[in-house]
Amino acid sequence: MNTRTRRSTGLLAAAAVIPLALTACSSGGGDSGTSDSAGTAAAAATKSGDDMAGSSGSASSSASSTDQPFGPACASVPKDGAGSFDGMAKDPVATAASNNPELSTLVTAVKKAGLVDTLNNAQNITVFAPTNDAFAKIPKATLDKVLNDKEQLTKILTYHVVGQRLTPKDLENGSFTTLEKSKLTTSGSGESYTVNDSAEVVCGNVKTANANVYVIDTVLMPKS
Numbered sequence: 001m002n003t004r005t006r007r008s009t010g011l012l013a014a015a016a017v018i019p020l021a022l023t024a025c026s027s028g029g030g031d032s033g034t035s036d037s038a039g040t041a042a043a044a045a046t047k048s049g050d051d052m053a054g055s056s057g058s059a060s061s062s063a064s065s066t067d068q069p070f071g072p073a074c075a076s077v078p079k080d081g082a083g084s085f086d087g088m089a090k091d092p093v094a095t096a097a098s099n100n101p102e103l104s105t106l107v108t109a110v111k112k113a114g115l116v117d118t119l120n121n122a123q124n125i126t127v128f129a130p131t132n133d134a135f136a137k138i139p140k141a142t143l144d145k146v147l148n149d150k151e152q153l154t155k156i157l158t159y160h161v162v163g164q165r166l167t168p169k170d171l172e173n174g175s176f177t178t179l180e181k182s183k184l185t186t187s188g189s190g191e192s193y194t195v196n197d198s199a200e201v202v203c204g205n206v207k208t209a210n211a212n213v214y215v216i217d218t219v220l221m222p223k224s
Contacts, residue, residue: 070168070191073131073202073215076102085206092120093127093211103215105135112147113154119161125211126166126176128184128195130219131202138219155180159222165212168193168205182222196220 069077069085077100078084088096094116097103106129110116119127135143146153159180166176171186171193178184186195193201199218206213 067205069203069206071201071203071215073102074206077203088213089207089209091209093122093125093208093213094119096208096213097127097129102131103129105132106130109135109147109153109157113150113157115154115157120210122161122163123210124163124165125179126162126164127211127213128160128162128199128220129213129215130160130199131215131217134199134217134219155222156219159184159220166214167212171201171204171214178222180222184220 078087081087081099082091083099083101087099091099094107094110097110098107110119119125138146146156159178159182161179162176162184163179164176166174166186168191172189174186175183176186184196186193187197188194188201191204193204193214195201195214195216199216199220201214202217203215206215
């Protein structure tokens with residue numbers, strides 16, 4: 001009798017969370033990536049239901065809260081539309097970045113390097129995305145030279161991409177091979193993380209249709 005009661009409670013909890021997860025994932029604008037986002041929403045709902053069925057309500061609530069975007073720069077993200085968190089979750093990463101005014105220099109660089117399709121078609125990646133202010137730290141003459149050197153630009157941009165979705169927990173003490181083939185390191189905890197001991201995450205754990213994005217305040221440079 002006790003086993004049946006526990007099973008029923010778990011099923012009811014799972015049934016309750018699925019429509020909530022679907023509602024959260026379906027809000028926001030933009031048609032691009034609709035089928036992908038539908039699959040993502042379904043997967044998220046299934047996972048949430050499984051988690052809820054296998055744990056207490058308070059534990060699931062805590063897990064949900066830690067899966068949200070965090071950091072001071074997140075406050076400037078629009079509340080709705082294609083550039084909102086819900087809107088970006090519907091689009092592949094290069095398209096999502098193009099809807100964020102704070103990433104316009106990065107988007108320009110990605111276009112010059114011819115990497116839009118590469119990033120949009122990749123699956124389950126992580127992008128460390130420098131803000132416009134991060135690029136502004138580079139002397140203009142140097143930046144202009146890099147932007148017009150496709151080979152060097154591609155090398156720098158692919159150094160910001162890791163071929164797996166990284167969670168905040170993964171960043172606590174991590175070392176990851178980038179698409180550029182060399183490694184970057186991460187450290188931190190809670191809502192404070194650093195990449196290569198130099199770049200601070202200012203808005204982390206942003207979801208797009210095919211990537212997790214961590215917005216950073218400094219452009220990363222490969223060692224070689």
